[in-house]
Amino acid sequence: PDLLGEGFADRWHQQLVDMYGLDYDVSEHIFLTTLDNLNGNDVVPPKGADTLLTVLGNADLDDDIDSDDVKAVESAVKMGATVVDYPYCDANNDGAVDQKDVQFVKDMVAKKKQVIYYYNVDGEIASVHYPVTGTIIATYNKTLEAVRTLGLSSQVIAIDDFSYEWPTYFPEFMNLPSIGSRFTPSVEKVLDLDADAYLCGTKKWFAATLETDIGSSDMDVIRLPTWEEGQVLSGMITLGYITQHEEQAKEYIEWADSILSKVEDAIGDKADSDKPTVLVLDAGKPLSTKKAGSGQYENSVRAGGYNIVKDIGSEEEYYTNLTMEWILNKDPDFIVFSQSSTAYQWNDANLQEALDNLKKDFALTTACDEGRFHILNLEVFIGPSYPIGVLYMAKWFYPEELADVDVSEYLQDYIDRFCGLDMDVVEHGGFAL
The missing domain is CATH 3.40.50.1980 (Nitrogenase molybdenum iron protein domain)
Known part of the structure; x- marks a missing residue:
């Protein structure tokens, strides 16, 4: 701020309006810092949490985890960024943005097997053993639809009672065992199946106490939106990442965008x-x-x-x-x-x-x-x-x-x-x- 002068953000905003017709409030999106802390090769992370891929470490808030995220976290460390303003830069979820996060994101880019963190459907930070490539229990028809859309059907080993009412739409799941009600599943049946992951939705509706009920089990309870809050795209791209089905998620997102953009044009x-x-x-x-x-x-x-x-x-x-x-x-x-x-x-x-x-x-x-x-x-x-x-x-x-x-x-x-x-x-x- 000392180098750029008072009112810099206002002047930049006016320049964007005059030159490009962009009414863009830069004060909400920039982090002014000492200029010699950053250089032309740095990727300055955006503030906030506006992203579809809700995995911590997605520091540039786009749809994947790559080298740009490493650079963004490195910049965040140089800037002295806080978790409050840059929650996705705290990749290891320890409450601080530091060099540990840089290494953590490098490991994520290398697709290292490790526990990673994400925001679930209820806005809570949850953990999951990455990648989820093993067996899955999937409950509720919208979750089953998401699983199939991403090409994960072969990993499903059990469903819920309600899903048996869908033989026309889900013939491939009809011979699988059930864990009971999607709202209050049988913990005994869930544990007996010894699945790697249990997919469901919001605690407001589905298995609200399951994380506690399964005790010391290594099974991940993954709660992502497949209908809730209208956040389906976020749920799909995040599930695609967690299960290493990014390409299938990308294909789905492109299909959805082709329709939604047509509506937006109308x-x-x-x-x-x-x-x-x-x-x-x-x-x-x-x-x-x-x-x-x-x-x-x-x-x-x-x-x-x-x-x-x-x-x-x-x-x-x-x-x-x-x-x-x-x-x-x-x-x-x-x-x-x-x-x-x-x-x-x-x-x-x-x-x-x-x-x-x-x-x-x-x-x-x-x-x-x-x-x-x-x-x-x-x-x-x-x-x-x-x-x-x-x-x-x-x-x-x-x-x-x-x-x-x-x-x-x-x-x-x-x-x-x-x-x-x-x-x-x-x-x-x-x-x-």
């Missing part, structure tokens, strides 16, 4: 006030809405809708019950129902019947009266296939901008490329109406 730079208002409800409990954290909420926003339950109820709730009076008063442009899992066994006729039954109770809404009343199967609303659900909704919200898009083509590509199923999605149906 939305453009519309302000929230110019977006169609939308309400997402549970088809099984029609007055129950999906809130922030549910995945459905986030994906309706990604599709370019302004979800009207943004400020309703507690932030800790995924679901909130509404009244018909409230819905009629708000009168959203679109109402989208989330149809609970039908295990890929419904067709369009089943979905139409469900939608027709819902119309009886919502006949007074403008959305129903004017044909902006839809139903979307949970199979594509959340989970690894969620970009399909986003595209369905975006096509409803922005029909002119996406007039030439055939969503079924993208869904067929997903089934063919990542699922290995012999399924014609148009003939099968049951996804969205």
